[in-house]
Amino acid sequence: MExxxxxxxxxxxxxxxxxxxxxxxxxxxxxxxxxxxxxTGAIHESTVDIQGHVGYYCAGMNQNATINVQGNAGPGLAxxxxxxxxxxxxxxxxxxxxxAHGGLLIVHGDAAARCxxxxxxxxxxxxxxxxxxxxxxxxxxxxxxxxxxxxxxxDSIYEAQIFLRGSAASLGTDxxxxxxxxxxxxxxxxxxxxxxxxxxxxxxxxxxSARQLYNFNIDNVSAY
Amino acid sequence: xxxxxxxxWLRESATFTKPVIREIQRAANEGIYDIRGxxxxxxxxxxxxLLFLGASMSRYPLEGYRETCETEVTLGTRFAKKPITIxxxxxxxxxxxxxxxxxxxxxxxxxxxxxxxxxxxxxxxMTPEERGHSSKLVYQYLPSRYGMNPDDxxxxxxxxxxxxxxxxxxxxxxxxxxKISDRVAEMRNLPKGIDQRSACRHPDWTGPDDLEIxxxxxxxxxxxxxxxxxxxGATRTFFDVQLAVKAGADVVVVDGMQGGTAATQDVFIEHxxxxxxxxxxxxxxxxxxxxxxxxxxxxxxxxxxTGADVAKALAMGADAVSIGTAALIAMGDNAxxxxxxxxxxxxxxxxxxxxxxxxxxxxxxTQSEELAKRLDSSLAGRRVANYLRCLTLETQTLxxxxxxSNVRNLEPEDLVALTVEASAxxxxxxxxxxxxxxxxxxx
Numbered sequence: 001m002e003x004x005x006x007x008x009x010x011x012x013x014x015x016x017x018x019x020x021x022x023x024x025x026x027x028x029x030x031x032x033x034x035x036x037x038x039x040t041g042a043i044h045e046s047t048v049d050i051q052g053h054v055g056y057y058c059a060g061m062n063q064n065a066t067i068n069v070q071g072n073a074g075p076g077l078a079x080x081x082x083x084x085x086x087x088x089x090x091x092x093x094x095x096x097x098x099x100a101h102g103g104l105l106i107v108h109g110d111a112a113a114r115c116x117x118x119x120x121x122x123x124x125x126x127x128x129x130x131x132x133x134x135x136x137x138x139x140x141x142x143x144x145x146x147x148x149x150x151x152x153x154x155d156s157i158y159e160a161q162i163f164l165r166g167s168a169a170s171l172g173t174d175x176x177x178x179x180x181x182x183x184x185x186x187x188x189x190x191x192x193x194x195x196x197x198x199x200x201x202x203x204x205x206x207x208x209s210a211r212q213l214y215n216f217n218i219d220n221v222s223a224y
Numbered sequence: 225x226x227x228x229x230x231x232x233w234l235r236e237s238a239t240f241t242k243p244v245i246r247e248i249q250r251a252a253n254e255g256i257y258d259i260r261g262x263x264x265x266x267x268x269x270x271x272x273x274l275l276f277l278g279a280s281m282s283r284y285p286l287e288g289y290r291e292t293c294e295t296e297v298t299l300g301t302r303f304a305k306k307p308i309t310i311x312x313x314x315x316x317x318x319x320x321x322x323x324x325x326x327x328x329x330x331x332x333x334x335x336x337x338x339x340x341x342x343x344x345x346x347x348x349x350m351t352p353e354e355r356g357h358s359s360k361l362v363y364q365y366l367p368s369r370y371g372m373n374p375d376d377x378x379x380x381x382x383x384x385x386x387x388x389x390x391x392x393x394x395x396x397x398x399x400x401x402x403k404i405s406d407r408v409a410e411m412r413n414l415p416k417g418i419d420q421r422s423a424c425r426h427p428d429w430t431g432p433d434d435l436e437i438x439x440x441x442x443x444x445x446x447x448x449x450x451x452x453x454x455x456x457g458a459t460r461t462f463f464d465v466q467l468a469v470k471a472g473a474d475v476v477v478v479d480g481m482q483g484g485t486a487a488t489q490d491v492f493i494e495h496x497x498x499x500x501x502x503x504x505x506x507x508x509x510x511x512x513x514x515x516x517x518x519x520x521x522x523x524x525x526x527x528x529x530t531g532a533d534v535a536k537a538l539a540m541g542a543d544a545v546s547i548g549t550a551a552l553i554a555m556g557d558n559a560x561x562x563x564x565x566x567x568x569x570x571x572x573x574x575x576x577x578x579x580x581x582x583x584x585x586x587x588x589x590t591q592s593e594e595l596a597k598r599l600d601s602s603l604a605g606r607r608v609a610n611y612l613r614c615l616t617l618e619t620q621t622l623x624x625x626x627x628x629s630n631v632r633n634l635e636p637e638d639l640v641a642l643t644v645e646a647s648a649x650x651x652x653x654x655x656x657x658x659x660x661x662x663x664x665x666x667x
Contacts, residue, residue: 014444036437041374041445056434057441061374076428076441080372095428099369101413117427118369120413137423139413156421158414214418215401218255 004030010037017042017065034074039067042084059086062103075112078105081122094131097124100141106195113150116143119160125195135162136172144191146199154207158214162207163188165199176210247490258490259398261579261589262549263391263482263527268499270482270527271536273646274639275655278625286624293620294630297544299521300382300451300474303443307451307474308360308381310544311340312616313631314534316608317479317525317548318364318384318455320346322399322408322420323486323579324552325596326353327604328588331555333357334601335608339616344384344546347397347422349411350376357605362453365442367396367423370412374445382475383442384453385435387426387464390483390526393457393497397422398487403582405591432467439472453477458503458526459496465510465522475521477546478507482527484549486589487580500526500537502649508541517541531618538619539626539634540650547615554611555604556586 003013013029014037016022023044029051032038036055039048042065050058053071059078067078072090081100091109098114100122107124113131116124121141129147136152138160148166155172162175163184171177180202189201213220236242247258279285286293300307316336321329323346330353336343342360349371355361363380365372377383388394399408399420409416429438439452454468455477468476480500485493504524511517524537525546537545558566560573565585569578579589587599623631626638640655641647647654648661 011444011448015447018447037441037444040441043374056437057428060441061377061445063374075434076438079428080369080374082373098428099372101373114427118423120369136427137421158418214415216256216398216419 001025002028002030005033005035005038006031010035013038014040017044017046017048020044022046032071036074039065042067045084053090062086072109073107077107078103078122081105091128097122097143100124102141104191104194110147116141116160119143123191123194125191125197127195127197129166132169133172135160135175138162142188142191144188144195144204146197154209156213157207157209159209163204164207165204168207171207174210174213175207178206178208180204180206259400259487259580260490260493260577261484261486261488262493262577263484264494264497266494268481269501269643269646269649270499271501271533273501273642274536274650274652275642276532276535276539276622276626276638277640279627283627285627286629288621288624291624292629293624294632295616295620297521297632299523299544300453302451302474302520303448303472304382304451304474305449306381308342308362310342310360312612313538313542313544313619314528314612314615315341315362315523315544315546316343316551317483317546318344318346318362318386319548319552320348320399320486321351321354321411322346322348322370322403322591323589325587325590325599326351326407327596327599327601328552328555329354330357330601331599331604331608332551333361334605335551335554335612336360338605338609339612341612342381345380347399348408349373350379351411355379357601364455367426368412368421369427370420370422377442378446380446380450382451382453383446384455384477385439385442385473386455387435387468388457388459388479389455389485390457390479390481390497390500390503391485392488392492393459394424395488395492395496396424397485398580400487400580400582403580403591405593408591432471435467435471443472451475453523455479457481457483458498458500458506461498461503461506462510462513465507466514469511469514469516469520473520475523475543476507476511477523477525478503479546480504480524480526483525484552499649500524500528501646504537504540504542505650511541518543531615531620532622534615534619535622535631535634536639538623538631539638540636540652543632551608551611552588554608555588556599556607557584557588559586562586 027048032052034055040060045064048067055074057076059067062081066085069088073092075093077096078086079098083103087106092107092111099118108127110128111130115130115134125144132150135154139158144163149168151169152172153168154175185201298309337359344362362382451474453475454473456464458480481497521543524542562585584590641652
């Protein structure tokens with residue numbers, strides 16, 4: 001099915017993606033023109049190829065669908081994604097993968113601030129670098145950064161894992177470097193392969209929670 | 225031998241009262257601010273400071289029990305394909321599974337459904353018990369997004385985007401580790417037993433322009449079927465309501481500072497936000513200023529206890545109210561039968577507000593399976609339904625006395641204020657005068 005967003009509305013596209021007829025269907029979206037909420041709430045195992053740039057919340061709450069953006073994505077890309085695969089060939093703006101529960105989110109370029117904020121189980125792979133406060137309050141899942149990270153990486157992180165190939169401007173409160181075991185390298189290598197990125201897993205370092213702030217303690221008051 | 229002191233001769237400081245002294249001593253011992261449940265306890269102007277002018281010579285009353293006084297309200301008529309119609313203008317406010325036990329959530333659903341009104345989820349997501357026993361369920365969309373998923377979103381009868389709440393506008397939340405059972409932990413994707421923080425702002429939008437796009441996203445995901453509410457804590461209410469309308473809300477919920485919480489710092493509860501009384505008037509002003517009054521429905525909450533509160537809120541221009549704390553009390557919270565257990569916790573029936581600690585002897589604000597078993601959800605649901613019916617009857621009684629055949633026909637002209645403060649805040653004339661202090665002032 002082909003949707004030219006110069007003529008059709010985003011509503012028509014999303015309605016089609018929610019319909020039972022979307023199962024195993026292929027969608028081609030032309031001239032997205034930075035429109036918001038493109039391919040949000042997809043439910044079925046469909047394939048959506050978006051040929052251009054998208055605005056806010058593209059692929060929001062995605063379930064099962066494979067969504068490919070041949071351009072850049074605005075804020076909130078794949079927010080609260082549950083499953084499936086979302087891949088952006090260009091860059092992504094703020095909060096990409098926010099609160100996402102599952103699936104695989106790949107950004108081949110850079111991602112702006114707060115990437116993976118409050119992530120809840122998703123795997124996010126960023127080919128380039130990410131902005132400040134990324135993985136803030138990240139609960140679970142894996143965030144892979146092939147470039148560098150901005151300030152306060154992993155601030156107040158819970159059980160999510162961060163794999164960083166470059167360097168972080170600074171680590172956030174309660175985020176520490178952790179041992180990178182062979183098992184971690186093996187899992188990371190598999191994830192990089194899934195994302196189609198050819199990096200040596202041994203060149204990454206692993207970060208996670210020091211778990212010092214899990215229960216309020218007055219002796220940690222300077223960290224709050 | 226200890227000399228017996230007659231304390232009636234002692235002079236208590238108005239500045240350092242006994243509760244103040246006790247709080248200073250507690251803070252010095254524990255080194256942490258006081259966290260508690262419930263809403264503001266300080267004395268503030270409320271709906272009690274307004275009175276109805278019953279019909280007499282110039283107005284014609286309706287016969288009680290004989291002449292109809294409609295209570296049905298439809299919410300979400302602006303954009304949603306399926307607005308919610310409730311049979312009484314009283315809804316149950318959002319309270320989370322986590323803060324409340326599963327039987328308590330089920331009881332709220334049962335009670336609300338029995339009288340044909342809606343109940344609301346809270347931080348932590350939607351439980352099957354709650355959905356199963358709620359004929360009309362509003363799904364809260366909160367900054368933490370704990371338990372948030374599109375399947376539940378589509379099962380909801382409405383979505384409430386929570387920007388803030390009256391007990392803590394501008395603040396987040398904290399579910400303390402002792403209330404994190406296996407089930408709560410699983411629903412929130414976090415380990416058992418750790419303090420679970422709820423962020424004070426949403427992770428993927430930062431202002432009203434962003435929120436407008438977020439609301440459209442939620443509509444797209446739910447195919448524009450169900451209403452979207454926006455809830456704000458009462459502060460700069462005139463502007464907040466206008467921005468919520470601009471962002472595309474079908475319904476705006478304004479929660480005054482008396483609104484309850486499961487766990488918030490006492491200093492926050494008592495010192496941030498404004499009372500429900502002025503907030504109601506400001507919200508109505510905002511809607512009228514945009515010519516959106518009755519087009520976007522207004523729900524007010526925070527300290528609603530009686531049919532008089534409901535009727536006065538409606539007379540000031542609200543379409544419906546929400547109750548939270550009062551519904552917990554109706555279920556059995558602070559009941560005298562648990563006095564001994566309250567005493568063991570260092571408190572007394574009528575004063576218990578440690579809803580954060582998970583030791584609630586009534587089985588309401590706890591995740592202890594043993595304590596939760598004490599709450600019979602069927603009986604508690606019946607008590608909630610009884611209470612909602614009483615509130616509705618009281619509201620109708622007052623509306624009939626003012627000559628109204630529909631509770632929403634109550635109007636500001638039916639009210640007078642008892643105090644200068646209430647008059648100024650509600651912009652209702654002081655009783656016996658046509659004077660409203662400060663009229664003409666802006667925000």
